Amino acid sequence: MNLRRPIAAVVAAATILGGIVLTSTVASAGGCITVDIASSPEKLVLLTELGDRFEQSDEARIDGQCVTIQVQRQSSGAAETLLEADWPKPSKNGPRPVIWSPSASTWAGVLDQRRADAGKEPYVPTPGKSFMLTPLVIAMPEPMAEALGYPDTPLGFADILALAQDPTGWAGKGHPEWGPFRFGKTNPHFSTSGLAETIAQYYAATGKTRDLTLEDLARPEVEAYSRAVESAVVHYGDTTLTFLNNLYRSDRRGDPFGYASAVAVEEKSVVDYNRGNPDGILDPGEKPRKPRVPLVAIYPKEGTLFSDNPLMILDAPWVSAREADAARAFSTFVTKEKNQRRVLEFGFRPGNPAVSIGAPITAANGLDPSQPQTTLEVPTPPVLAGVIDEWDQVRKKARVMLVIDVSGSMGDEADPRTGATKLDLAKRAAVAALDQFQPEDEVGLRVFSTDISEDAPTDYLDLVPIGLVSDNRAELERRIKSLIPTQGTPLYTVTQDSYQQLLDEFDATRINAVVILSDGRNEDDRNNDLEGLLKFLRGRNEGESTTPVRIFPIAYGGDADESTLKRIAEATNAAAYSAIDPATIINVFNAVVSNF
Amino acid sequence: MTTGGRKLLAIVGALAMVGIAFPIRALIDDDGDNKGTNDRRTPVLLCAAELANVCDELEREANVKIVLDAVGATTSTLSTRTEAENGRPEYDGWLTFDRNADIVQEARRRNSLPAILEDPSSAIARTPLLLAIWKDRANVLDAHCGGDITVACIGGVAGTRWESIGGEAGWGDVKLGHADPEATGEGLAVIGQEAAQFVGRSRLSRDDFEEDAFLEWFSTVERAVELDADAFAHLLSFGAARYGVVTTTEATATRQLARASRDKREALRLLYPEPVASIDVVFAPFIGGDSDLADIVTGRDGTTALERAGFRVGTDPPEPRPDGAPPLPDRSNLPDAGTLEALLQTWRGVTE
Structure with a gap:
């Protein structure tokens, strides 16, 4: 008798059973299988709601075991970067996802191309199920679109981008009061809209609608075209919601044309904006108020790209078979008709053709359900990666003052395990963020704390004057690393003076900005006039003749004055960032630098 | 312990071993690795991935284990497979399209490889x-x-x-x-x-x-x-x-x-x-495979599943x-x- 097989079978059975026990222990925290989803921001609320519905349904059972859906917000590009690196440090970056749902499948190509370049196995070998769609559009305040011939004249990327390059700006279209043409687009490293717009921009530069090649990207005239378009950009950023919020605030202040003339966004965002809910999220007690001037969607005549919102079940080592089964059940659930009707209510186009496109995708909302009539071809993964790399070379360069709070409270312990202080973590994040700048960017370093300088002004100290990163990168790093905590927090003074300096030295060819990291409230009896500061900032950011300097504050730690910092950001049509948990400061710094 | 006690213990032990042996046997029978011709393993149907909904229904309705594979990949693999299978093959039959089954047969003849498929059935369904x-x-x-x-x-x-x-x-x-x-x-x-x-x-x-x-x-x-x-x-x-x-x-x-x-x-x-x-759907049995599978796939279970998937089994659309x-x-x-x-x-x- 051959005993090998039975013994092997017993061992195998024990191993299998052991594996099942082990897997189910891991996967069934709380008794349920947990499906973690990394979702792009614009559908976070919708996916969370569909997850809740799913958990209540009979479909949320895998061999009798319940399923829990947990949705975390990750911009498409940030999630791609994490997956490229096998999703390190889940404690900081969030749980490793079973499902990745970027805005568009395009990101799967970028991810697997970059993993292949690094000699790694793909995580998305098969395309995910696309459960809803939304095309990239160019959103414009209606009167501005009408000045270009909307709705009778078909408009395209080439028309918009030509205007972006026209030094006469809106004056050439009979509207000098609107000033220069200002274009809003997001950073293609992070955002699908930004990536899609950048692809469309390269197509427009080549006159092609398909077969974009790496050789096309490298052609001098294509580079020159892209550089000129980028010069009209207001600033970048990790999400289009920043633009829409700023546009909305400008509109409510009675200045609907001062911030941006056109923004590359998804169609769904136009629905949200015109409903009076520009970021698509209603905070408790928040009531939507329609904008004075609505946006209309331009469906580019050359074609556009769709965000197809795939649910990609990752072929990653941390995804168990049961989690994958549960993820498949959820993927099927969201395509059911009743859930697809909910998708439509949220402003997306249903992926299931059983549900017709209808309200809110209507002309009354500035949209055209019969558009788009054609699409641009999604480039091959190597070309996609090339588009992003090339954009790094041509994007509008930045002129940035990094202003770091070195008040006494920055010496508080932030990580009990290592004893690192808040300042220690901030220093590491700031040094890491330096890598995000291009050599042609200009960056300076200022620190602030009460009486930090013996000479006037005494509340801040310039450690590195603003200069080319190629020249002062090493000095910036050395100075950041040597920072130590000192006294109080003269927040308003340093904000106003830093802003004034950038204004005095304004460089129209660059994004002019101040990044302020602060962990506390203004502690300066000599200057505690917040309203005066805000009035000062707003006065220089409204109307057509502005020299826009943006202030991007980072509220750092639990004691930071988040609401004040938010108001400062809003006064300059920028965005405030929150790193209330100091452990997140690296990611937050990266998001801030995505604006440049 | 008395001799009688030892005997009783031995009997209980033997019964326990028999009791353990049956589940293990069942595991072996179900795992699909056994190539013995006499085992009563569930028939395994290799199925063109394009026919996944048909095969899923067969798996639900009939006693069939399904393995899905892209038909192009299967065609290529089967056309060139050289390793001999002893006893019962890994798959008992292939639900595919007539031209793909023909490509495998012809390629193996051309390359002087022994046949691994029997002659495919006539078209079970067409579209x-x-x-x-x-x-x-x-x-x-x-x-x-x-x-x-x-x-x-x-x-x-x-x-x-x-x-x-x-x-x-x-x-x-x-x-x-x-x-x-x-x-x-x-x-x-x-x-x-x-x-x-x-x-x-x-x-x-x-x-x-x-x-x-x-x-x-x-x-x-x-x-x-x-x-x-x-x-x-x-x-x-x-x-x-x-x-x-x-x-x-x-x-x-x-x-x-x-x-x-x-x-x-x-x-x-x-x-x-x-x-x-x-496009004509055929069933190609693997040589040495379970002959019962043909009855399931070309019989009522198979044709019903194909009809539900939109194929024509008779002449009507x-x-x-x-x-x-x-x-x-x-x-x-x-x-x-x-x-x-x-x-x-x-x-x-x-x-x-």
Whole structure:
């Protein structure tokens, strides 16, 4: 008798059973299988709601075991970067996802191309199920679109981008009061809209609608075209919601044309904006108020790209078979008709053709359900990666003052395990963020704390004057690393003076900005006039003749004055960032630098 | 312990071992690794991935274990497999398309490899190939093609601007979509139909593919095509922006149209280019496999599943019956297996 097989079978059975026990222990925290989803921001609320519905349904059972859906917000590009690196440090970056749902499948190509370049196995070998769609559009305040011939004249990327390059700006279209043409687009490293717009921009530069090649990207005239378009950009950023919020605030202040003339966004965002809910999220007690001037969607005549919102079940080592089964059940659930009707209510186009496109995708909302009539071809993964790399070379360069709070409270312990202080973590994040700048960017370093300088002004100290990163990168790093905590927090003074300096030295060819990291409230009896500061900032950011300097504050730690910092950001049509948990400061710094 | 006690303990121990042995045996029987001819393992059906919904239903309704694989990959693997299987094979049968089964048989003969498949069944079910075109685009093609939208005519305008043939400027390029011929039986059939209709006959030879006129036409068409396993589904969900024309099977189109909204159904025209070509589903038993499987797959369980998936088992088209659904031709009107292999080689050349 051959005993090998039975013994092997017993061992195998024990191993299998052991594996099942082990897997189910891991996967069934709380008794349920947990499906973690990394979702792009614009559908976070919708996916969370569909997850809740799913958990209540009979479909949320895998061999009798319940399923829990947990949705975390990750911009498409940030999630791609994490997956490229096998999703390190889940404690900081969030749980490793079973499902990745970027805005568009395009990101799967970028991810697997970059993993292949690094000699790694793909995580998305098969395309995910696309459960809803939304095309990239160019959103414009209606009167501005009408000045270009909307709705009778078909408009395209080439028309918009030509205007972006026209030094006469809106004056050439009979509207000098609107000033220069200002274009809003997001950073293609992070955002699908930004990536899609950048692809469309390269197509427009080549006159092609398909077969974009790496050789096309490298052609001098294509580079020159892209550089000129980028010069009209207001600033970048990790999400289009920043633009829409700023546009909305400008509109409510009675200045609907001062911030941006056109923004590359998804169609769904136009629905949200015109409903009076520009970021698509209603905070408790928040009531939507329609904008004075609505946006209309331009469906580019050359074609556009769709965000197809795939649910990609990752072929990653941390995804168990049961989690994958549960993820498949959820993927099927969201395509059911009743859930697809909910998708439509949220402003997306249903992926299931059983549900017709209808309200809110209507002309009354500035949209055209019969558009788009054609699409641009999604480039091959190597070309996609090339588009992003090339954009790094041509994007509008930045002129940035990094202003770091070195008040006494920055010496508080932030990580009990290592004893690192808040300042220690901030220093590491700031040094890491330096890598995000291009050599042609200009960056300076200022620190602030009460009486930090013996000479006037005494509340801040310039450690590195603003200069080319190629020249002062090493000095910036050395100075950041040597920072130590000192006294109080003269927040308003340093904000106003830093802003004034950038204004005095304004460089129209660059994004002019101040990044302020602060962990506390203004502690300066000599200057505690917040309203005066805000009035000062707003006065220089409204109307057509502005020299826009943006202030991007980072509220750092639990004691930071988040609401004040938010108001400062809003006064300059920028965005405030929150790193209330100091452990997140690296990611937050990266998001801030995505604006440049 | 007394002798009687020891005997009792030995009996209890033996019974316990027998009790443990049965579940282990069951595990062995179920794991699919046993190649013994006499075991009573559940029959294993290797199934073309395109027929996944058919096979899923068979797995639910009949005692069959399913293994899905892209038919192109299976065809390639089975054509060249050299390692001998002792006893019962890994799979008992293959649910596939007649041309793919023929390619395997011919390739093995050509390479002097022993047969691993028995002769395939006759067609269990069939489905004609059709063109799905948005009606506004179809009207333009009607005018351009002189009232008869043929595959040759569509191929002639593939990738050009709609505007250049009388369409609207905003429609962009004439975009076509079909399944990948390298990976799928449907895609292989589609390029077979294209070649047959361009040349004007289904009995083709390799020489036909070397003609300049054919190569120019074929490369123009296939370079303009987006390969997409879900082309028809994407036609419906993305609308005309993604594809103007998709070539697919009647089974796929009717199954998905039945679930589509009315406005989408009414906006599409389905055309069956003449002569109608069909894809035929066959069951190919593996030599030494479980003969019971053939009865399941070609019997009522199999034909019911195929019918539900939109295939024609008799002559009637599936419900809802598409407008102008023609009767099935006596034969598939596709080139034979060897010629399709040669065409695939040509396709690789023109699309690389």
